[in-house]
Amino acid sequence: MTQPSNSLHIENKPLRERVLDVLREAIVSGEFKPGQPLVEMDIAAQLGISRAPLREALQFLSHEGLVEVTPYRGTVVKPLTRTDIEELYSLRSVLETFALQRIIAQNQPENVAQLRQCYEEMLAAAQVGDLKLVNNIDRQFHDLLIDLSQHGLLTATWNTVSLRVRQVMALRNRKNRDITQIAYNHLPIIEAIGQADEPLATRLIQEHISSSGDLIAELWDDVPPEDGQS
Amino acid sequence: MTQPSNSLHIENKPLRERVLDVLREAIVSGEFKPGQPLVEMDIAAQLGISRAPLREALQFLSHEGLVEVTPYRGTVVKPLTRTDIEELYSLRSVLETFALQRIIAQNQPENVAQLRQCYEEMLAAAQVGDLKLVNNIDRQFHDLLIDLSQHGLLTATWNTVSLRVRQVMALRNRKNRDITQIAYNHLPIIEAIGQADEPLATRLIQEHISSSGDLIAELWDDVPPEDGQS
DNA sequence: CGATTGTCAATTGTCGACAATCGACAAATT
DNA sequence: AATTTGTCGATTGTCGACAATTGACAATCG
Structure with a gap:
């Protein structure tokens, strides 16, 4: 990395x-x-x-x-049940919250700048309508959040969680609403970090993650794809 | 399990x-x-x-x-550096806090009872002066905390963290102060859970873990055992 | 003499073949 | 006919042998 x-x-x-x-x-x-x-x-x-x-x-x-x-x-x-997804997103929320708190504690403007740059790219991609690119950058954003926390064990843990998140996102039928909205959602988080407002940043990131997690979990068909044999 | x-x-x-x-x-x-x-x-x-x-x-x-x-x-x-230990305990704190919050959210008296029973056994072992047994039960206590959270992914994550915690505890020269004190420390946590006082329980568990983590990390000799070759 | 290059032993990486185990189906017994 | 028992094919588990790679040391050249 x-x-x-x-x-x-x-x-x-x-x-x-x-x-x-x-x-x-x-x-x-x-x-x-x-x-x-x-x-x-x-x-x-x-x-x-x-x-x-x-x-x-x-x-x-x-x-x-x-x-x-x-x-x-x-x-x-491994089969992906609805419970798996709920667990996945809830743990993800915990890990990212932890990362975020560490980043705020470090208080290095450089970090915020990096996040902001990532956001700019995502926004640009969204405005062009490139959904795939938006998703990639979105992933990069969250990876960056973990990386900036300077916590090797957290990073390692994150990597396994992140993989399964990718899998879920690849499998669901993309209910992609307003693409630019996806990008916009990240800005308040960055700002909260920049202002070292930990309670706000924590609340925002948890809402950000659990909302998308709930959305996916709710629509999840358990045992969806009987493999092409039958 | x-x-x-x-x-x-x-x-x-x-x-x-x-x-x-x-x-x-x-x-x-x-x-x-x-x-x-x-x-x-x-x-x-x-x-x-x-x-x-x-x-x-x-x-x-x-x-x-x-x-x-x-x-x-x-x-x-894998070599164990001081940074590793700090990361280990900080992540551990995060995971256990998460587990604890879930347990409180469940609000099942049975859970508290199980934890209390575990505490009783630990106390008994401490009063007899059986340090090894106290440590085993202490480990069981924290495993139980994770288990009760009913979160498979958390449990899996915990297991890898827990292993390395065991390793650290086996390698350090046990500065075991008052043994019974170790047991006593757990009681307030259980009580806080029983009263569903999440802020208190969270604060207590974080103090509990990071205090022991800091204690170990401070005394840690990096690169301690040059293997018998020189 | 210093730096580069060649060689070698130690160790890991990969392969193909054989043994062990499982679930399912058939056969036998009551 | 229902239950138990035996057999079989498919798949994984294990092994021993061989190939590939590395770092260290020796040999060579300037």
Whole structure:
């Protein structure tokens, strides 16, 4: 996340990590649907690798909560229940609130500037109507919030939560109302941080997150996509 | 954690999980010191198994933050810096506060009763002077707090944090002051929950945790045990 | 002598093959 | 016919061997 961007560097990650990236992206993007079984032999053949690194990647994914491994039974993409989503967003709210409080405590104008710049980009994208870009920047915004908190363990925890949030957002049928409104919603939070008004910032971020979380959870069909067999 | 305790059940976990338990216990108990390298061949030979399940167990541990895997370089027990400890306890405080708020929101007397019972046992152990037992029950108390919050994702997050807390407690030279005082400290928290006094309970739990965290962090020698090579 | 380059041992990464386990279905027994 | 028992195919779990990569040290060159 804080790559020094040293130019001239070829990727030589172990196979398991590249496999991990591919599978994670497939799940988080919704390409692999919740409940879908992941048969090791098939995937290994499909990727043209052996099962060893694949298995290690699957272990990783199970720790990230994206898949469920049942010994001797197999691996499936973890089903997403409504309760899961509620838990996801409630914990997310807690983590972001914590990050926000730390940022305010640091009281560094540079931080606010970064957040504000992120906001500007989001607004610009919204005004052009680029929904996908808005969502990406929105994600960047919240990642940045965590990153600025300077808390490694929080960041690590956030990363696993964030993945599943992405998955949820990829799977729901986007009820995207006013796109620019999405961007506008972030401004008060930034301002509250800038004024070091912790109670206000806390209230705003919690409303911001839980409102979107509730919206998604309410509309969630449990067990929505019976996989294409039946 | 919520085992139905069906009698008559032989353990048939995959090898990797048994290995995982063994290694985790070794690290968390302080038997494996931070920074200590974990050479796959050696450990596999020592356990009389092949490297495949061992590697999968090591992957697990790296996700739990107990070891650090560097590709092609090897695995070491993750060093514990003072910053790590501060982060650990601050996040712990956040998580427990969240759990506590949820418990209060549930408003079920049964929960308070369970906590109180846990407290009674701790007090009894303290009065007998059984430090080890007090620590175990203390851990149970905080696990129970999380468990009662009825939040699966929180519980999962807690478990990884909790492991490292155990590790820290195993590694420090116990400055155990008044043992009974440790037990007494928990009572006000329980009472605050019983009276649904959220602000008070929140304040108490945060003081409870951060005080012990600060105490440990202050006394922490960074890079303490140069392994016996020099 | 300092810096660069080549070589090597140690360790991890990957593979293919074999063993163990599970659920489901068939067969047998009452 | 219902229940138990046996068998089977599919899939995961484990193993041992081989390939790839790293850092350290030695050899070479200026």
